[in-house]
Amino acid sequence: MRERLRTDVAIVGGGIAACAAAVELRKAGLGVIILEKGRCGSGASGVNFGGVRQQGRDLRELPLSARARPLWDGLNALLGEDVEFEATGHLKLARSEQDMAELEAYRVAALGCGLDLTMLGANAVRAELPWLGDKVVGASLSPTDGQANPRVVGPAFARLAAKLGVDIREFTPVLSASRSDTGFSIESETLSVSSRFLINTAGAGGGLLASIFGEPVPITPQSPNMLVTEPLPYFISRSIGVCGGDVYIRQVRRGNAIFGGGSGWHDPELGFSRPSNEQSLGGMRRTLQLVPQLTNAQVIRTWSGTDGRMPDNIPVIGPSSTTPNLFHAFGFSGHGFQLSPAIGLILAELVTRGETPSPIDPFSIKRFANWQGSTTGISDHTDH
Numbered sequence: 544m545r546e547r548l549r550t551d552v553a554i555v556g557g558g559i560a561a562c563a564a565a566v567e568l569r570k571a572g573l574g575v576i577i578l579e580k581g582r583c584g585s586g587a588s589g590v591n592f593g594g595v596r597q598q599g600r601d602l603r604e605l606p607l608s609a610r611a612r613p614l615w616d617g618l619n620a621l622l623g624e625d626v627e628f629e630a631t632g633h634l635k636l637a638r639s640e641q642d643m644a645e646l647e648a649y650r651v652a653a654l655g656c657g658l659d660l661t662m663l664g665a666n667a668v669r670a671e672l673p674w675l676g677d678k679v680v681g682a683s684l685s686p687t688d689g690q691a692n693p694r695v696v697g698p699a700f701a702r703l704a705a706k707l708g709v710d711i712r713e714f715t716p717v718l719s720a721s722r723s724d725t726g727f728s729i730e731s732e733t734l735s736v737s738s739r740f741l742i743n744t745a746g747a748g749g750g751l752l753a754s755i756f757g758e759p760v761p762i763t764p765q766s767p768n769m770l771v772t773e774p775l776p777y778f779i780s781r782s783i784g785v786c787g788g789d790v791y792i793r794q795v796r797r798g799n800a801i802f803g804g805g806s807g808w809h810d811p812e813l814g815f816s817r818p819s820n821e822q823s824l825g826g827m828r829r830t831l832q833l834v835p836q837l838t839n840a841q842v843i844r845t846w847s848g849t850d851g852r853m854p855d856n857i858p859v860i861g862p863s864s865t866t867p868n869l870f871h872a873f874g875f876s877g878h879g880f881q882l883s884p885a886i887g888l889i890l891a892e893l894v895t896r897g898e899t900p901s902p903i904d905p906f907s908i909k910r911f912a913n914w915q916g917s918t919t920g921i922s923d924h925t926d927h
């Protein structure tokens with residue numbers, strides 16, 4: 544027997560942005576159903592590095608990132624759970640004078656977008672973090688950036704959404720969707736959902752859903768390679784990245800150092816990703832150059848996950864160009880965790896008011912309107 548449901552808003556994909564949107568839409572009095580093929584928060588939202596970073600973003604993302612930043616301060620209160628957000632600051636390290644010039648150029652450009660970064664020379668950065676390796680010649684600091692536990696944030700948002708009355712259907716892959724004069728029909732193996740609005744937050748699967756509505760996009764899987772050590776005495780007091788993005792490191796208060804760099808691999812047939820031994824060894828080598836103190840640390844786990852990557856490294860956010868009442872937010876290209884709470888607000892604004900104060904034009908799906916063909920391969924760099 545097929546179950547038939549009717550709602551105001553159907554959401555495909557249950558990542559953080561989706562659950563955050565669902566919370567806002569319920570608060571606005573709308574009926575909401577989330578259809579998630581696994582568990583809410585089990586996609587990229589739940590397995591990422593945990594970097595809550597504005598520094599280093601594409602300048603077009605900075606207004607969204609600035610909108611997200613204060614929301615992180617309020618997440619524990621909103622969700623009633625500790626998501627381990629800490630504004631440790633984000634330090635982007637330079638390993639050459641060319642890197643320093645790149646950081647300075649970004650600092651000037653970001654200041655024009657309201658992000659205030661501080662340049663630190665070799666002495667200043669070592670005065671703060673005396674354990675840094677010889678390769679570091681300076682850094683740029685974003686003091687208000689930080690880190691959080693991705694394993695907690697998504698499920699906590701889903702629990703709040705459920706508490707507010709959102710109908711969450713996990714282990715429910717959406718197989719097809721269509722729109723008629725009366726609204727959307729969304730089908731899974733066991734369920735038929737009719738809705739007035741449809742939100743596409745299907746992450747790496749967002750391109751498939753968009754193509755059903757005549758909007759194919761050149762999305763590819765992106766699977767950053769991640770590692771974590773045994774618990775160690777706490778000393779890495781900042782979240783750390785580098786110019787070029789080939790390594791990034793943070794340490795949680797429990798002592799585990801988490802680091803990443805390079806790409807794992809994504810198997811589209813199986814629908815999951817794996818870390819790569821070779822990339823893990825490369826990531827360890829680069830980490831030890833920056834943090835020699837980790838030399839004897841035991842790596843206890845490696846993993847990866849899959850985000851959708853767009854060729855211009857910025858996501859698709861906003862109304863469909865073919866289908867009224869369809870809204871997209873996918874393809875976050877390896878850096879959507881920090882943005883997610885704001886993306887939830889933006890999606891809810893688009894549904895309830897048809898507009899948002901956030902500048903989302905650069906993220907329109909229309910930019911791929913003339914795209915034909917297919918892009919393959921997994922990107923090499925993720926800058927966390």
Ligand SMILES: Cc1cc2nc3c(=O)[nH]c(=O)nc-3n(C[C@H](O)[C@H](O)[C@H](O)COP(=O)(O)OP(=O)(O)OC[C@H]3O[C@@H](n4cnc5c(N)ncnc54)[C@H](O)[C@@H]3O)c2cc1C
Pocket residue numbers: 555556557558559560561578579580581582583584585586587588589590591592593594595596715716717718744745746747748749765766767768769847848849850872873874875876877878879880881882927
């Ligand atoms: C290893 C890794 C490290 C990262 N590190 C950082 C970081 O430090 N900082 C940062 O800002 N960002 C980081 N990111 C990126 C960030 O995690 C993502 O950009 C963000 O979580 C994307 O959220 P999403 O909701 O679009 O996708 P997801 O969280 O993947 O959610 C999409 C959901 O849609 C579901 N779905 C797909 N197709 C269907 C279907 N047909 N039917 C039903 N459900 C479907 C999936 O199961 C999934 O749960 C990282 C990503 C990875 C993979």
